[in-house]
Amino acid sequence: MTISEYFDLLWNDYTLRTITLGTAVLGATCGMLGSFAVLRKQSLLGDAISHAALPGIALAFLITGAKDTNVLLLGALVSGLIGTFWIRGITSKTHLKSDTALGLILSLFFGFGMLLLTFIQKQPNANQAGLDKYLFGQAATLVEKDVQLMLIVTGISLFVLLLFWKEFKILLFDADYAKTLGFNTKFIDILITFFIVLAIVIGLQTVGVVLMSAMLLAPAAAARQWTNSLGVMIVLAAVFGAFSGVFGTAISATEDSLSTGPVIVLVAAVFVLFSFIFSPGRGLLFREIRFRNNRRDLQLKKTLQFMYGIAKDHEDISHPHAIRILNNFQGFTKKSLQRLEEKDWIQLFGQQWALTQTGFEEAKNLFSQKPNDD
Amino acid sequence: MTSPQIEIQLIAAVVAVACAIPGVFLVLRKMALISDAISHSILPGIVAGFFITQDLNSPLLILLAALTGVITVVLVEAIQKTGLVKEDTAIGLVFPALFSIGVILIAKNANDIHLDIDAVLLGELAFAPFDRLLISGMDVGPKSLWLMGGVLIITVVLLLLFFKELKISTFDVGLSSAMGISPVVMHYGLMSVSSITVVGAFDAVGAILVVALIIAPSATAYLLTSDLRRMLWLSIGFGVFSAIGGYWLAHILDASISGSMTTVLGIVFLLVYLFAPKKGLLSVLYRQKQQRTEVSLITFLLHLNNHSEETERHINHLTEHINWQTVRAKTVLELALKNNMITIANDIVSLTEKGTDFTNRALEYIITNKDDRIEHMKDDFFLFRG
Numbered sequence: 001m002t003i004s005e006y007f008d009l010l011w012n013d014y015t016l017r018t019i020t021l022g023t024a025v026l027g028a029t030c031g032m033l034g035s036f037a038v039l040r041k042q043s044l045l046g047d048a049i050s051h052a053a054l055p056g057i058a059l060a061f062l063i064t065g066a067k068d069t070n071v072l073l074l075g076a077l078v079s080g081l082i083g084t085f086w087i088r089g090i091t092s093k094t095h096l097k098s099d100t101a102l103g104l105i106l107s108l109f110f111g112f113g114m115l116l117l118t119f120i121q122k123q124p125n126a127n128q129a130g131l132d133k134y135l136f137g138q139a140a141t142l143v144e145k146d147v148q149l150m151l152i153v154t155g156i157s158l159f160v161l162l163l164f165w166k167e168f169k170i171l172l173f174d175a176d177y178a179k180t181l182g183f184n185t186k187f188i189d190i191l192i193t194f195f196i197v198l199a200i201v202i203g204l205q206t207v208g209v210v211l212m213s214a215m216l217l218a219p220a221a222a223a224r225q226w227t228n229s230l231g232v233m234i235v236l237a238a239v240f241g242a243f244s245g246v247f248g249t250a251i252s253a254t255e256d257s258l259s260t261g262p263v264i265v266l267v268a269a270v271f272v273l274f275s276f277i278f279s280p281g282r283g284l285l286f287r288e289i290r291f292r293n294n295r296r297d298l299q300l301k302k303t304l305q306f307m308y309g310i311a312k313d314h315e316d317i318s319h320p321h322a323i324r325i326l327n328n329f330q331g332f333t334k335k336s337l338q339r340l341e342e343k344d345w346i347q348l349f350g351q352q353w354a355l356t357q358t359g360f361e362e363a364k365n366l367f368s369q370k371p372n373d374d
Numbered sequence: 375m376t377s378p379q380i381e382i383q384l385i386a387a388v389v390a391v392a393c394a395i396p397g398v399f400l401v402l403r404k405m406a407l408i409s410d411a412i413s414h415s416i417l418p419g420i421v422a423g424f425f426i427t428q429d430l431n432s433p434l435l436i437l438l439a440a441l442t443g444v445i446t447v448v449l450v451e452a453i454q455k456t457g458l459v460k461e462d463t464a465i466g467l468v469f470p471a472l473f474s475i476g477v478i479l480i481a482k483n484a485n486d487i488h489l490d491i492d493a494v495l496l497g498e499l500a501f502a503p504f505d506r507l508l509i510s511g512m513d514v515g516p517k518s519l520w521l522m523g524g525v526l527i528i529t530v531v532l533l534l535l536f537f538k539e540l541k542i543s544t545f546d547v548g549l550s551s552a553m554g555i556s557p558v559v560m561h562y563g564l565m566s567v568s569s570i571t572v573v574g575a576f577d578a579v580g581a582i583l584v585v586a587l588i589i590a591p592s593a594t595a596y597l598l599t600s601d602l603r604r605m606l607w608l609s610i611g612f613g614v615f616s617a618i619g620g621y622w623l624a625h626i627l628d629a630s631i632s633g634s635m636t637t638v639l640g641i642v643f644l645l646v647y648l649f650a651p652k653k654g655l656l657s658v659l660y661r662q663k664q665q666r667t668e669v670s671l672i673t674f675l676l677h678l679n680n681h682s683e684e685t686e687r688h689i690n691h692l693t694e695h696i697n698w699q700t701v702r703a704k705t706v707l708e709l710a711l712k713n714n715m716i717t718i719a720n721d722i723v724s725l726t727e728k729g730t731d732f733t734n735r736a737l738e739y740i741i742t743n744k745d746d747r748i749e750h751m752k753d754d755f756f757l758f759r760g
Contacts, residue, residue: 038459038460038463041460041462041463042462043460043462043463043465043466044407044462044465044466046466047410047466051582089655090647093655093658093659094597094647094653094654094655094658095596095653096401096593096596096597097404097406099404099405099406099407100401100404100406100589100593100596102406102407103406103407103409103410103585103588103589104406104586104589104590104593104643106410106582106585107410107582107583107585107586107589107590107636108586108590108636108637108639108640108643109640110582110583110586110636111582111583111586111632111633111635111636111637111639111640112633112636112637112640113633114495114496114583114630114632114633114636115624115627115629115630115633115634115636115637116629116633117630117633118496118629118630118633119627119628119629122628122629135495136477210473210495210582211470211473211474213466213470214466214467214470214471214474217463217466217467218467218470221458221459221463221467224458224459225458255482258478258481258482259477259481261474261477262473262474262475262477262478262481263474263478265470265471265474266471266474266475266478269467269470269471269474272467276453276456276458282458284456284458
């Protein structure tokens with residue numbers, strides 16, 4: 001199946017439609033809630049939580065013996081929350097730093113989860129096959145019920161987000177101020193963290209525990225490059241997330257052997273790379289262009305200043321001088337002289353130049369603090 | 375014990391020690407998560423190396439993959455330098471992308487590569503004894519034992535050679551630069567050693583569990599001591615203990631060895647986290663409770679000192695005035711009584727001479743905020759032992 005076939009089939013095939021809708025919704029939710037994780041400098045918390053969810057899935061299976069997605073995800077939610085609060089406990093009550101705490105919880109929980117998974121594999125229960133899809137995710141296993149769950153979670157988180165918009169925003173950017181205003185910062189903090197955990201948990205089936213954190217981070221990091229407004233960023237992140245979900249699923253559906261998780265992550269990474277380079281405000285490309293423009297501008301003004309130094313000693317400021325006398329000065333080329341002329345700062349007569357009135361004024365005010373219209 | 379069993383435990387122990395040594399410095403330098411990033415992102419390097427060498431234990435593959443690890447660090451730092459995203463986001467973006475490439479490479483070439491996803495996550499410690507190193511036809515032991523042994527020896531030699539430099543550059547970057555030790559060289563040296571260790575251990579314990587072996591022993595040791603040497607020894611001890619304990623746990627449960635090694639590490643960490651004598655959770659909570667009581671006591675004594683009128687010093691009035699619960703008020707009262715700071719006559723509390731003296735000195739400290747005012751009080755009184 002090629003990608004174009006996939007999109008043709010999308011409108012007719014029920015299964016494909018379910019899967020695509022599911023990954024789109026998932027991407028949107030992750031992008032939305034991931035924005036908070038990125039802005040709160042909790043990017044790697046997502047990584048720790050998603051790994052910490054694994055033993056929950058395995059334990060839920062061991063206890064119930066059934067492979068009901070909702071039960072397994074509930075287990076994942078509980079163990080993800082335990083991991084989160086343990087990380088908080090470690091960083092607040094001991095002198096271990098947050099990076100150590102995150103790495104500890106991530107690897108210890110995951111190791112325990114893998115122990116349980118390998119233990120389950122050896123059990124005679126025939127039902128056990130397929131639990132390892134939670135490692136790298138398999139969007140193909142999404143059914144309508146799962147998508148409904150995602151929609152419900154998305155709806156609730158959107159509702160809470162709008163309800164607590166002001167509180168979330170103020171906590172995000174100035175936690176101390178929020179506290180002095182009398183907001184219950186602890187509650188809001190826990191609320192945000194809870195929804196981040198929730199977003200991770202519902203993504204486990206599609207993207208898997210190993211790569212779920214990227215699903216949370218990448219759309220938000222990409223969206224951050226295009227805007228400085230929280231609202232716009234969240235919407236953009238949701239859009240990026242949804243597109244990565246859909247394209248990732250489409251690509252992985254066209255190949256038999258590919259898990260969805262890695263492909264979605266790579267698509268999201270492409271979004272990030274594109275945004276890093278091409279975003280107009282912060283992107284590397286435009287930053288380099290601006291940088292060069294500024295440098296050239298500075299160079300021009302340097303030349304102009306040098307000319308001003310010569311011209312101000314003359315009664316007639318527009319008295320022509322030989323270009324030769326600029327020789328001992330590094331910052332001029334033929335091109336820069338032309339540019340100076342274009343700006344109407346100097347006039348060129350063959351091998352001579354003369355400062356114009358505007359150029360003289362410009363050079364005179366170069367170092368003054370007066371606001372300049374230019 | 376059969377000979378493969380001993381060999382597995384030996385390999386596990388060597389891996390644990392080799393991971394614990396760089397782990398101590400990573401944890402102290404607050405770069406623990408770099409090990410997570412490296413362990414994930416070496417995967418494409420390993421796959422590429424495997425295409426070239428066709429042998430998971432080849433030293434060339436180790437070097438290639440370790441190079442990928444160092445490249446990851448450079449990449450993360452380059453992204454950080456652009457200032458487009460925060461440091462942690464940079465880590466979180468780089469390694470999943472590289473890891474995804476590795477996973478996809480493995481999936482696409484599943485027929486050509488004897489690497490499967492489970493091996494990536496869990497390693498193949500149980501099979502390690504079957505891959506023997508033959509030198510001119512003679513069986514000298516499992517390949518991975520020689521490999522990890524080599525990595526361990528290099529690590530130990532480097533540690534002994536550069537112990538002083540590592541120590542200084544870890545705790546005081548400024549001083550180390552002033553003394554002519556380049557922090558950059560130390561940084562990338564440590565990163566390279568970590569990468570090589572991670573790659574070497576990858577075969578035995580897998581991509582994610584190697585993070586546990588790096589971070590957990592050092593973090594556990596850090597809760598018990600503040601001395602670098604002792605921390606190194608302790609974390610080596612925890613590593614070896616969990617390697618051998620983990621092997622037997624896996625033996626009983628018939629489950630993954632690396633998974634149970636991590637679980638043992640987790641249990642050890644949990645115990646130390648709860649019960650460590652000075653920095654454990656319980657002792658921290660106990661200390662915090664004590665400090666609260668001590669602060670309450672000072673408040674109480676200052677209150678008494680401020681009021682000479684009897685109504686203000688009536689026992690029932692205190693609960694009301696300082697806004698304490700009855701139980702708390704009682705604790706504080708008893709504590710003060712026990713230390714002969716107050717006397718109670720007809721339900722009226724008054725300061726004793728000792729109490730007045732103590733209060734005045736505490737007041738002086740509060741006003742001047744000079745530590746030398748309370749220096750001698752630390753011995754005389756139970757307070758301020760901070």
